[in-house]
Amino acid sequence: MSDDLSTKTCIACHGGMPVLSESEVADRMGQLHEGWKLAKEGRWLVRRVTVKGFNAAHHLADVAAWLGEQEGHHPDIRFGWGYCEVEFTTHVVKGLTENDFICAAKFDRILALG
Numbered sequence: 001m002s003d004d005l006s007t008k009t010c011i012a013c014h015g016g017m018p019v020l021s022e023s024e025v026a027d028r029m030g031q032l033h034e035g036w037k038l039a040k041e042g043r044w045l046v047r048r049v050t051v052k053g054f055n056a057a058h059h060l061a062d063v064a065a066w067l068g069e070q071e072g073h074h075p076d077i078r079f080g081w082g083y084c085e086v087e088f089t090t091h092v093v094k095g096l097t098e099n100d101f102i103c104a105a106k107f108d109r110i111l112a113l114g
């Protein structure tokens with residue numbers, strides 16, 4: 001599908017990247033795994049993934065970090081025994097942009113492969 005978020009390219013964060021409106025966010029939320037939630041007044045996109053043990057959590061954090069480097073758009077990551085939390089926002093505009101949803105969709109796609 002050509003409008004599949006996970007196939008789009010995450011362009012580097014420039015100041016001109018528009019913050020998405022509430023309806024644009026709602027539309028894109030519907031294209032992500034249901035585990036993604038909005039946080040901090042809708043300025044962050046957060047997914048907590050439960051896994052078995054510490055090594056799997058560390059591995060998932062590493063995958064999220066790798067994705068951030070690939071895309072030039074970097075998540076905040078928190079992990080511990082049995083879980084990994086990945087959070088996206090676009091710092092430069094203090095809100096959610098298309099980049100956050102593209103990265104979230106790519107993260108979903110990687111997880112679906114495992």
Ligand SMILES: C[C@H](O)[C@H](O)[C@H]1CNC2=NC(N)=NC(=O)C2=N1
Pocket residue numbers: 012013072073074075088089090091092093
């Ligand atoms: C120049 C470079 O593209 C910017 O500093 C990028 C790097 N990664 C980033 N990641 C995120 N999540 N938000 C940003 O605003 C951001 N800015």
